[in-house]
Amino acid sequence: DGGITQSPKYLFRKEGQNVTLSCEQNLNHDAMYWYRQDPGQGLRLIYYSQIVNDFQKGDIAEGYSVSREKKESFPLTVTSAQKNPTAFYLCASSIVGTGKAFFGQGTRLTVV
């Protein structure tokens, strides 16, 4: 089945540790996005990529890093520099220029 997969669904990490969230898509989409969602809030854009080996910062990129070495994959690393990393993280992909995005089911990260 075609789709976009995030893993893991739940992630627990100790404060000060880096953690990487996985996002894979087999939709042949060029564009991929990472969003952060806090309880009862909207989605805020962390990073986005429109082509392999290129990505741009979104509104809240500080404390996060990404890579786009393959079209199918757009992993997000939450670094120890992120002051408040506990949140729900959503990955999405789309065909550039169409706007319509397909979302993964999200990763809920809890830092203790």
Next chain:
Amino acid sequence: SQQGEEDPQALSIQEGENATMNCSYKTSINNLQWYRQNSGRGLVHLILIRSNEREKHSGRLRVTLDTSKKSSSLLITASRAADTASYFCATDDEDTDKLIFGTGTRLQVFP
């Protein structure tokens, strides 16, 4: 922040009633979309309206777009309990192709 805003933040109605949600945005856009999110899940695309369109229908959904006011509305007619979810508008920025989401409206439909 470029994030758009939606109102109301929360809306409670009875089954069979209509639900209207509004969205305002800040930049020039290629298109505007509406998404639905069930609690704790990913978002699902509902409908897209292009910047040169003023109104679009899809089943029980009706979307309007006013680019002069940078605003859109989503109407869900004859609501059902299964429509209970959060609804978000998203804009595809004309200059950057960023996909920017609004703050969302939480809709509760009572049986």
